Amino acid sequence: MSIVSWCHWLQNTPFATGIRQSDLFFPLIEGSHIIALSLSVGLIVVFDLRLLRVAFRGQPASLIMEQFVPFSLPGFVIMFATGVLLFISQAEKVYLNPFFRFKLAFLVLAGINASVYQVKYYPKMREWDKSGLVPWGAKLSGALSLLVWAAVIALGRTMAYEL
């Protein structure tokens, strides 16, 4: 079975049809997907701004990470769960939508960028915090994160326009 025909089957299951045709659940799921941006991307942006020394210059980056970033986790859980439900409800059209594919690619990029930070810069944060400077690679990671998440938002908005 090809992926398209699997998507076709998926969106025609009673569960998917139920979401798609619900005047209550579809707007609620879609609205939650957008408004949870505040919890997920919103908190990541604040940490990116610290790396770029735009906000909280007087506080160590490790402190800002420890105090704010854990709050983004429930946000990303909501994002992922509602995203999966939205996909199921319109699987075929979404799968064929070029903006969706770019959005997935940028999500992977965001993941790679965050992983590189975790491996390369996170373990030594307390050391470079003392000097008050942010290594250029960590700064680059913060800037990339801002750009990639902005692109994810733009691609998400545009793909919905095409559905």
Add this chain to the structure above:
Amino acid sequence: MDLQRFWEWFYSSPAIDVLRNAKYAIPLIQSFHLFGLTLVLGTVVIFNARLLGIGMGKITPPVIANQLWRITLIGLLLSITTGILVFIPDPARYASNTAFKTKLVILIASILFHFTFFRKAIRSTTPTPRGRAAAVAAVSLTLWFGVGWAGRAIAFLG
């Protein structure tokens, strides 16, 4: 030129015509609108979580307010500017939409509350009493998230 004539001129100007007809102009503008929303609601969540004493205990509310107040404002300006750009090409659609009118009222209430009671609570160097902090946070979160939900409802309600 009176206001009515100004809007008519603006509505039919070539620049607005480009927005109206270019295929991806509106979704692109709405993307920035959503990025603005992310900044506003994201920082509002941080302010309120701190006010309520949910985590972030190592940074005081006035420090958080000092550092992030501008970010909220940048997000707000971005959302308002892009909101106007989405509204102008198709005013009739929005002017008659109940969710849109509700959104404007809640937005004005949010801004007024944010720059008065909320600002005072978050910038206070003495801890805000628990009951008062809870009340301020409840109003702030209800208003700002109300703006977001009313905005989303524009697409679903008439």
